Amino acid sequence: MSDRLTELEPDETGPKEDRHFVTALARGLAVLAAFGRDRRMLANHEIAEACGLPRSTVSRLTHTLTTLGYLHYVEETGRYRLGSALIALSSVALGGLDVRRIARPALRAVAQAANASVGLGVRDRLSMRYVDCQRGPAAISLNLDTGSRISLARSAMGRAYIAVCSERERAQIYDELCALDPLAWPALRDGLDRAVAEHREIGCCTSFGEWQDTVSAIAVGFHPGGGLPPMSVNCGAPTVITDGRFLMEVARPKLIEAVRGLEGVMGA
Template sequence: MDDNTQALPAPRNPNAKEDRHFVTALARGLDILACFRSGDRLLGNQELAERSKLPKSTVSRLTYTLTKLGYLDYVDHRAKYRLGSASLALGSAMLARMDVRQLARPLMQELADFSQGMVSLGMHDRLSMIYVENCRSQTALTLSLDVGSRIPVATTAMGRAYLAELDAPEREQLLDKIRLADEAAWEQAQQGIQQSLQEYQDLACCTSFGSWQKDVNAIAVAFKPGKGMAPVSINCGGPAFKLAPEFLLNEVRPRLLELVQRMRHSLGTHS
């Protein structure tokens, strides 16, 4: 199962040209860095142009600048780029200040051992959720995803739980970006999202039973960790033949909700 199938980056702000504070060159440079996904070792200008939807000539100038600044390294014999130390330092600094990861990991591992699935903590980025922590059972056959992997917001339990936890204006803004990114798939995606929002009211969690990949089942809960941070999501999922919907809802869901409640208590945030 490949987590690299989702197109990146997300559509830029449609009103960017009308916003005098918006720096287009900076946004394009960040778009280039966002093209690197979990499992990508090297990318060339052509691949970056395809992923970023920018002209190759623009990409060439951006990669040159990013290399000079240390955000990319150029591998001469392959004529391709990899993330440089400056980019890695940014990510490491972000992960290091996330107390929620250290608090969540032992609780996530406990749930992974019980469910024989994979339990992951994710944050939102553009049209994706990015895994920032991951726990597997020692004996489980689980998904080939790890820290840094991206999964789509619209069709996954993790992404849908994040949507449900957002304030209404923020949710509508993100839904509009999802619609603009793929008009053809929007009707089906919208139906799944609306169903999940109702699930969040009824079950306090969101589900994805074959919505993202037909042979993958998962449930997820999101919460706000405080300190001004955006919501984060914790999911439990795995191959459908191992994790049936009934097991996830009846056995895993109460434990997942308890995990999140313990996290809120430890972080000093309210339910």
């Protein structure tokens, strides 16, 4: 299964038979999602390629988003960057995640003890989005930070989310993954089912070289409460400095204990 696990085309984000699904809105949001840490400025043709949309459609969408302040057109380069209206939205969204502030000391302690990167993540379609990240003292660490996006199906963080989400949400995720790549789905389904059982039996999910060949990671999912969706915390590092055995024997107990303290922390 390709990188499209984390890049759904707009028409694929909702079932065609769902009469409540607004395709135009989904396409506009997909345009915004095309930007990232390594794609801070994009031209219409680059956005069209990333979203799988006609350039004429993208031109109308970028014009609308620019008018509303969600995009800013840079005349010198002929490209767009995210606009100031999104800053206000993101500030409100992150401000509502008080769990980040509460979790930070525990995440930092695990990162120091395991000499690894520890991240707090939420689901973003078929990806996991980092909302906080703490690093240990190692000179080499994962190139991930707040806002980074990783695979939902192949990363330890994503698998831990799937392990603790509701049966209904899990079935929806499985349907979307199956539709994305029917041929690869049976093997991927087996791996996800094992991850759910793994989380139940040993308290965490693992991904040793499955998301990236050079990365080992474990993760634990939890329910913060307070109306927030499930979240998960991972602990990982490049395999050159940390292997799976160290993570399981040393980091796992500390990570499980830290996440246990976050369960229901935001209240009813």
